[in-house]
Amino acid sequence: MRISWLKLVLLMAMSVFGLWASSMVVVVYYTLKQDLPFCPLEGGPGIALNCYAVLSSRYSQIFGVPLELLAVGYFIVNLILVYFIAFGSDRLFKTSLKTLFGWRFIGIVIVPYLVFVELFLVRAICIYCTMMHVAIIADFIIISYLLFYKREIT
Numbered sequence: 001m002r003i004s005w006l007k008l009v010l011l012m013a014m015s016v017f018g019l020w021a022s023s024m025v026v027v028v029y030y031t032l033k034q035d036l037p038f039c040p041l042e043g044g045p046g047i048a049l050n051c052y053a054v055l056s057s058r059y060s061q062i063f064g065v066p067l068e069l070l071a072v073g074y075f076i077v078n079l080i081l082v083y084f085i086a087f088g089s090d091r092l093f094k095t096s097l098k099t100l101f102g103w104r105f106i107g108i109v110i111v112p113y114l115v116f117v118e119l120f121l122v123r124a125i126c127i128y129c130t131m132m133h134v135a136i137i138a139d140f141i142i143i144s145y146l147l148f149y150k151r152e153i154t
Contacts, residue, residue: 018135
């Protein structure tokens with residue numbers, strides 16, 4: 001293995017967490033058509049804690065594809081790149097490491113827009129969306145730390 005177990009776990013941890021959260025939404029909300037556990041349907045003045053309001057809003061899809069399905073893909077690509085970093089050839093390691101940073105950078109750029117949509121346009125927060133946002137931010141911090149602070153990932 002090319003990297004230590006600790007770094008492998010760090011690189012995978014938030015992607016697994018984000019994949020779980022996004023998969024919960026895809027399976028429970030979109031496939032089974034049920035309310036998500038631990039996400040009340042509160043309303044009222046101010047910003048509500050309401051997954052249904054966020055997931056049923058016009059901002060929850062791009063060209064008819066739910067953002068959570070795209071998030072599942074995002075986190076799967078993260079995990080594949082981490083696998084290549086840990087177990088790939090020298091060439092694949094270098095390419096995957098740079099690609100992972102760029103891929104996670106794309107995620108970190110999108111999160112502020114999604115938070116803005118939840119807070120100011122929909123005026124509701126989805127717990128599962130927030131979990132995905134946290135996972136994306138943590139992913140980016142981890143890869144940035146390992147690439148730029150540690151100077152050496154192996």
